[in-house]
Amino acid sequence: MAEVGRVLIVGGGIGGLSLATALQRRGCAAELVERSPAWPALGAGIALHANGVRMLRGLGLGEAIDQASAVLRRWSFHDEHGATLCETDLEALWGEVGPCLGITRIRLQEILLAGAAPVPHRLGVAVTAVAADTDRVSAGFSDGTSGDYDLVVGADGIRSTVRRLAVGPVEPAYAGTMGWRSVIPARPV
Numbered sequence: 139m140a141e142v143g144r145v146l147i148v149g150g151g152i153g154g155l156s157l158a159t160a161l162q163r164r165g166c167a168a169e170l171v172e173r174s175p176a177w178p179a180l181g182a183g184i185a186l187h188a189n190g191v192r193m194l195r196g197l198g199l200g201e202a203i204d205q206a207s208a209v210l211r212r213w214s215f216h217d218e219h220g221a222t223l224c225e226t227d228l229e230a231l232w233g234e235v236g237p238c239l240g241i242t243r244i245r246l247q248e249i250l251l252a253g254a255a256p257v258p259h260r261l262g263v264a265v266t267a268v269a270a271d272t273d274r275v276s277a278g279f280s281d282g283t284s285g286d287y288d289l290v291v292g293a294d295g296i297r298s299t300v301r302r303l304a305v306g307p308v309e310p311a312y313a314g315t316m317g318w319r320s321v322i323p324a325r326p327v
Contacts, residue, residue, distance in 0.1 A: 143167055146277055146287040147257075148265050149294035151178055155250035157291060158257040159197045168257050169287075171279065173264035173294070179247035185210055186239045186246075188232035194249075195236075202249045207239035265294075268303040 145161055147154045150172030161168040172178070186194070186207070194203050214225040228238045260281075267278030268290060275290045292300025296310050 142288045144169070144285075144287045144289075146171070146265075146275070146285065146290045148290065148292050148300050149298075150174070150259065150261070151180075151293065151295065152184075152246065152250065154291075154293035155247070155254045156193070156197065157293060158259075159199070159250065159253035162254065162257050163197065169285075170254070170257055170259040171263045171265065172259065172261050173280070173299070175262040177247055177251060177261070179244045181243045183240055183242050184246060185213070186241060188228075188235040188238050191236050191239055197253055199249055199253050202252070203239065203241065203246075206245040206249065207241040210238040210240050265290075265299050265303065268300060270304070 143166075145166055145168045147158055147161075147168055147170040150170055154170055154172070158168050158170050186203070191200075191203065194200060211229050212225060212227050215223045217223055232238060260279075262281075264280040265277055266280050267276070267284075269276045274286045274288060276284060276286050277290055278284045290300060290304075292298045292304070294300055301308060
């Protein structure tokens with residue numbers, strides 16, 4: 139297996155920042171670009187399942203995550219009239235893996251940014267070209283610069299530019315489902 143030296147992470151959301159933190163902790167030379175001029179924190183809140191919480195704790199972010207979140211002991215699905223369709227005991231489901239947590243996306247983004255702080259990054263810069271050969275991946279950027287990497291990771295969302303450039307155009311397809319969520323300024327008992 140080839141040695142991986144320089145890694146380009148495209149996308150500064152949850153996946154990109156988590157990977158940046160993990161690579162930095164392992165001593166890899168990572169760089170991150172985000173096409174938005176500000177760090178994205180789209181949406182209101184997110185449920186972190188126990189395996190995700192375990193991963194964040196493994197990245198050294200556990201204390202901050204625990205302080206900023208609420209434990210989700212169970213969740214339920216309801217019909218349009220509010221009648222319960224099903225309910226899941228998350229503590230019983232995940233057992234010793236750990237707790238499921240609810241956190242606002244803004245707070246999660248702040249914690250991930252703190253973890254990835256040592257990783258060089260550029261905001262407002264998009265990937266415009268990706269070309270791979272046997273030894274490296276060359277990337278071109280919207281600011282006119284370019285670079286060579288051992289690995290390029292597309293963590294740039296459902297309409298991934300990296301996927302389009304590396305694989306081809308694949309449009310997302312509507313799955314026919316919808317979920318409604320809300321965030322309230324109170325913690326349940």
